[in-house]
Amino acid sequence: MVINKVRNPVEPVATASRVALGGALALIAIGVAAAVFGSNDAFGFGGIQAACLNVPSALTHFHGNGGTLLGLRPGTTTFADSFNICATNPSTSQRLLLSLTQIPGYLLFIAMAALVVRLARTASRSGVYRVSVARQIQVVAWTLVIGAIVSTGVEAGASRALFDSMSSYHSGFQALLDFWNFPLITVFVALGLLTFARIVSLGVRMREENEGTI
Numbered sequence: 101m102v103i104n105k106v107r108n109p110v111e112p113v114a115t116a117s118r119v120a121l122g123g124a125l126a127l128i129a130i131g132v133a134a135a136v137f138g139s140n141d142a143f144g145f146g147g148i149q150a151a152c153l154n155v156p157s158a159l160t161h162f163h164g165n166g167g168t169l170l171g172l173r174p175g176t177t178t179f180a181d182s183f184n185i186c187a188t189n190p191s192t193s194q195r196l197l198l199s200l201t202q203i204p205g206y207l208l209f210i211a212m213a214a215l216v217v218r219l220a221r222t223a224s225r226s227g228v229y230r231v232s233v234a235r236q237i238q239v240v241a242w243t244l245v246i247g248a249i250v251s252t253g254v255e256a257g258a259s260r261a262l263f264d265s266m267s268s269y270h271s272g273f274q275a276l277l278d279f280w281n282f283p284l285i286t287v288f289v290a291l292g293l294l295t296f297a298r299i300v301s302l303g304v305r306m307r308e309e310n311e312g313t314i
Contacts, residue, residue, distance in 0.1 A: 110228070114220035121213035124206070151190035151198045153262050155183045156278040187266050194265055200258030204251035211247065215240045229307055234300040241293035248283035248290075256280035 187194050219236045226232065256279040263275065 110220040110223045117213050117216035124210050150186040150188045151194045152184050152186040185266055197258045197262040201255045204254045208247040208251045229303045231304055234297045237297035241290045245287050245290035248286040
């Protein structure tokens with residue numbers, strides 16, 4: 101009699117999360133080592149690279165004719181979506197601001213990968229329909245939605261401050277909104293995870309009731 105091995109119910113998320121976490125940590129280690137030895141920069145520090153910022157078109161002003169693309173057909177025009185401005189010799193404060201435009205997203209990615217690795221390990225050992233699994237899914241969802249909003253907000257604030265440090269045009273609150281890419285899709289994904297956690301909790305409750313009646 102041949103018994104088929106039951107596949108891990110949390111695959112391929114389990115493997116993907118482990119690879120993502122390991123890859124992110126490895127890239128950070130390589131980047132820091134490159135920054136220390138001066139061959140490249142990491143999060144705004146190390147190397148000799150300038151501090152550059154991607155500026156939304158809403159904060160730009162034109163004088164004269166702008167650039168265009170070659171070979172455009174009649175009736176076609178171009179609009180620049182964003183521009184890069186760079187501080188060729190950035191100060192320490194500018195490098196710190198540049199770091200804050202990058203680090204929050206990386207930290208959120210690492211935190212999410214670590215939480216998913218823990219969730220996958222718990223589900224593979226004790227089964228999917230467990231109270232602990234439902235709670236960990238809720239932790240993943242709330243970390244995702246709160247972390248995404250906070251990290252993108254911090255990055256937008258740092259981008260605005262870095263822009264002000266490189267321009268005599270001092271932006272207002274509207275500039276913060278121009279730099280902020282609100283994670284709308286991420287919020288909906290987190291809501292879906294919270295719904296799934298509720299489904300798992302109901303499944304656990306139903307199983308416990310059925311076991312109590314047998």
